[in-house]
Amino acid sequence: MFTTNAQIHQFGGILHKLSHDSTSTNTKMDVNVFVPPSSPAKSIPVLVYLSGLTCTPNNATEKSFLQYFASKYGFAVVFPDTSPRGAGIAGEDDSWDFGTGAGFYVDATQEPWSTHYNMYSYVHKELPAALAQHFGQLDFATVSITGHSMGGYGALTGFLRNPGVYRSVSAFAPISNPLNCAWGEKAFGNYLGADKNTWYNYDPTHLIKSYTHANQPDILIQQGSLDSFYAKDHQLQPENFAAAAKDAGYAGKIDLHIVEGYDHSYFFISSFVEEHAKHHAKHLGLIQ
């Protein structure tokens, strides 16, 4: 049961700002859903956009311009939040890269996080099922996924762990090998515990090695060359993912573009969102 906080006209369609009580996170969750004015498909396909560290559903809604292309091609966009908020766990607001705004799209197994920090189940199971009930005109059987940074990692992980569910996946500057970077070590260590074997279930660079489903579409990834999380801090490492896919014989192309001069911001995202929208529109059956 969703509460509608706002319905805003944009690009001929409607942006729905919703909230609901989640059984995965045991908190109230906000989500934005853009419904285009029309679609070549009888029932409107869906693109899920997972945001990065610190973001609410509003950042990408206001700054990505994905809705312009969603309106053009005829798909809906779902913008989930990046974590539970107000769970009341001691320390959850202490860091910008862990806890609130940093749920890392995992199901936490460790106390005190496991009661609330279950963003994997929320994003890939609870939320689409609930939205399918709420929006009869949307086709949650025809769905693709993308995201930025932590959300790019979430999109790749979600695609690889749910074979056949997502028609296509793409990512903007994804955390591609979280086992191998400071952000991932901090998040997984706290949410999943010390046993690194459990971490592999959430690492795209690992997951693609055992991916065998027949649906192996090209995977589009953009990475800004001047993104300091990439070039300086080595948090992102998309090359590791591309190399693992190649080693594993993944049939699709890992279409990785290191784009000269671009950073990690929404200016970077909005610059390439057209390519990503076109990529997904194709796989969602909306264009040739």
Place this chain on the structure above:
Amino acid sequence: MFTTNAQIHQFGGILHKLSHDSTSTNTKMDVNVFVPPSSPAKSIPVLVYLSGLTCTPNNATEKSFLQYFASKYGFAVVFPDTSPRGAGIAGEDDSWDFGTGAGFYVDATQEPWSTHYNMYSYVHKELPAALAQHFGQLDFATVSITGHSMGGYGALTGFLRNPGVYRSVSAFAPISNPLNCAWGEKAFGNYLGADKNTWYNYDPTHLIKSYTHANQPDILIQQGSLDSFYAKDHQLQPENFAAAAKDAGYAGKIDLHIVEGYDHSYFFISSFVEEHAKHHAKHLGLIQ
């Protein structure tokens, strides 16, 4: 002399975040300038975008999506600030609709405002001259102007008071008849004083009556029907401007669209920025 605070890659071009010491406002002023990657014109034409109440140059830069179309058509965009900031005048931060963030694009004649609140001279004279010095590749002789709300009023006023300077003008939900609304009365009363004769110089609905220059292009205006500043508070009144233009025999069409369901937000602006960009690209000689 501008200080460059950031140069950000976007849509193949560069967004320059600049600041400089203004002789009009006697404060430091921020301005954002988007330079497209290329242009059909030898020297790149310019569109000035004036923002509304409370905005800095960053709001429209992040949320209007104008740069996408500037890149497509080949014009630069200048995003000035909406007032001096940090002038240190008692009371300037007390209201959201007067003082800081609300310079109303006038040259104040009344103390204590007249030393700093000279946004008319700043936007239409000082800033373009300074930017023309800084950016040799931009053609400030081929310039058009647009804006939102207070900035829409600023654009219309600037066009009408500087005949032949701006090739074309458009506006999103402009304050069209400020003499006749609460925002205008408050701003003009404080900045210009009690003598309403001085106010007429800044009212588009009045100014168009005496506009005689040969350049009388169509004027594109979008107004959301559910914008409460329009429908409820009567701050905007674009119909008054359209009627005055008709009475005055203005040769161009006042292309006023009351767009059903839209509000006053950046979601409204971004929804119609494509039409406005195309309008100006035509008048700037970039497309047929």
